[in-house]
Amino acid sequence: GAVVSQHPSWVICKSGTSVKIECRSLDFQATTMFWYRQFPKQSLMLMATSNEGSKATYEQGVEKDKFLINHASLTLSTLTVTSAHPEDSSFYICSAEGALAGGRGQYFGPGTRLTVT
Amino acid sequence: AQSVTQPDIHITVSEGASLELRCNYSYGATPYLFWYVQSPGQGLQLLLKYFSGDTLVQGIKGFEAEFKRSQSSFNLRKPSVHWSDAAEYFCAVGAITGGGNKLTFGTGTQLKVEL
Numbered sequence: 001g002a003v004v005s006q007h008p009s010w011v012i013c014k015s016g017t018s019v020k021i022e023c024r025s026l027d028f029q030a031t032t033m034f035w036y037r038q039f040p041k042q043s044l045m046l047m048a049t050s051n052e053g054s055k056a057t058y059e060q061g062v063e064k065d066k067f068l069i070n071h072a073s074l075t076l077s078t079l080t081v082t083s084a085h086p087e088d089s090s091f092y093i094c095s096a097e098g099a100l101a102g103g104r105g106q107y108f109g110p111g112t113r114l115t116v117t
Numbered sequence: 118a119q120s121v122t123q124p125d126i127h128i129t130v131s132e133g134a135s136l137e138l139r140c141n142y143s144y145g146a147t148p149y150l151f152w153y154v155q156s157p158g159q160g161l162q163l164l165l166k167y168f169s170g171d172t173l174v175q176g177i178k179g180f181e182a183e184f185k186r187s188q189s190s191f192n193l194r195k196p197s198v199h200w201s202d203a204a205e206y207f208c209a210v211g212a213i214t215g216g217g218n219k220l221t222f223g224t225g226t227q228l229k230v231e232l
Binding site: 042106 | 153158159160161162163207218219220221222223224225
């Protein structure tokens, strides 16, 4: 139980284009989903927290107009990187929290490797 | 604000040897503590978590961790390491917010296992 998927697992896009990453909780309803960014050999940095049906809460320093987050259902959240630039290249990981996860633990997706050329 | 310190960036152990990965936290209230493992290019897998109760927590893959409030520590241990345990290990502390359980991660410890 508590499986979280991400799609795509990797994506290459040209500078200036937008990319959408999906995060799904497969066997539980995720009341809250989180989006993280991880640079090579570094820890995870929380970008934003999203609750189903409400606006995402962004961490300080994260541009909400650049990283659009939508949590339209209890099993799906999306992160759209708008007008991507090479510095946006990173490993993006989502996590989901819900009743199955005990309400106080997060289960993580496998991550999405974004490369902007 | 909460914070997590993992003092060891890299650790190398021989297969079959015991392992202890250190984690110290800073948090104003009773912490929720987690250990995650990440293999290269993969997401994070939850090894174990502590919310309350017994301070010695058993996890998956033979791992355990002990919460010591007096030392603000939550060290991860395994009595006999397997080559497949080589990975990055992250300690995290959770804080309940209005929107969910927000995690703060340590910088990670890279475990190398020598055969």
